Every structure is written in C-alpha cells, then in structure tokens.
Amino acid sequence: MKDEHSKNFLIGFILGALICVVVWYWQKSTAADEGALDLLDRMAELDRKLRGQETAKSPQPAIPISQPDDLQQVKGIGPVFDGRLQAEGITTIAQVAVMTVENLAALLAISENRAKTILTEAAKTL
Numbered sequence: 001m002k003d004e005h006s007k008n009f010l011i012g013f014i015l016g017a018l019i020c021v022v023v024w025y026w027q028k029s030t031a032a033d034e035g036a037l038d039l040l041d042r043m044a045e046l047d048r049k050l051r052g053q054e055t056a057k058s059p060q061p062a063i064p065i066s067q068p069d070d071l072q073q074v075k076g077i078g079p080v081f082d083g084r085l086q087a088e089g090i091t092t093i094a095q096v097a098v099m100t101v102e103n104l105a106a107l108l109a110i111s112e113n114r115a116k117t118i119l120t121e122a123a124k125t126l
Contacts, residue, residue, distance in 0.1 A: 003047070069093045074125050076118040081108050097122040 007108035071082045072094035077096075088107060090096060096104070097119060 006103065021106075046109070067092075074118060075121040076114070081118075084108055093122050093125050097126055 043114075071077050071085055071091070071093060072079065074093060074096060077085070084107060085091075085096065090099075099107075099117045099119065101112050101119060104119060106113045108115065108118075
C-alpha cells in the first residue's frame with residue numbers, strides 16, 4: 001500500500017512540475033511579445049515625430065554649401081550615418097560641427113553621448 005502512495009505522489013509531483021513549466025514558459029513568451037509590441041509602438045511614435053520635424057524645417061541648411069566633404073573622415077561617421085546626414089542636406093564637416101548634440105542624436109537615432117563624441121571629432125577634423 002505504501003508503494004502505491006509513493007507511486008501516486010511521484011506521478012502527481014511530475015505532473016505538477018510539468019504544469020508549472022508550461023505556465024512559466026507561456027508567461028515568459030507572452031511577456032516577450034508584449035515587450036516587442038511596446039518597442040514597435042515606440043519606434044512608430046519616433047518615426048511620426050521625425051517625419052513631422054522633416055516637414056516643419058526649412059529646406060535651406062543653416063550654413064551655405066560649398067563643396068561636399070567626405071563625412072566618413074569624421075571618426076564615428078560610417079556609411080549609414082553618412083547617408084542619413086546626406087539625406088538631410090548635411091554635406092560638409094562644418095555643418096556637422098555646428099549641429100547641437102540633441103539634433104544630431106535625433107537625426108542619427110543615437111545617444112547624446114555618442115552624438116557629443118561625433119561632434120568633438122568633427123571639430124577636430126576641421
């Protein structure tokens with residue numbers, strides 16, 4: 001009789017553990033999906049803000065454009081950032097150097113610390 005109780009206990013324990021693992025995994029995967037949806041919502045909000053700024057700003061850059069520079073000479077600006085800056089009409093290192101940290105960070109979608117480093121390097125390159 002004691003063996004029968006031990007066997008029933010072991011089966012119940014294993015089933016209970018399996019149910020706990022299934023519930024834990026379901027909650028973990030649901031939380032990850034919600035986090036991904038939150039991230040997508042934040043990205044869409046940022047995209048709307050950036051597109052709103054694009055239409056609000058003047059088409060003329062603050063500094064007259066002479067000859068375009070190779071922006072990749074500035075440490076921290078690679079092909080991707082170069083393309084983003086070119087798309088905004090920023091074609092010289094001098095234009096990059098006079099930008100504010102906040103504007104550069106928003107334009108390149110980077111942290112303000114990284115933007116500050118790029119601006120420092122642009123000033124050194126001049």
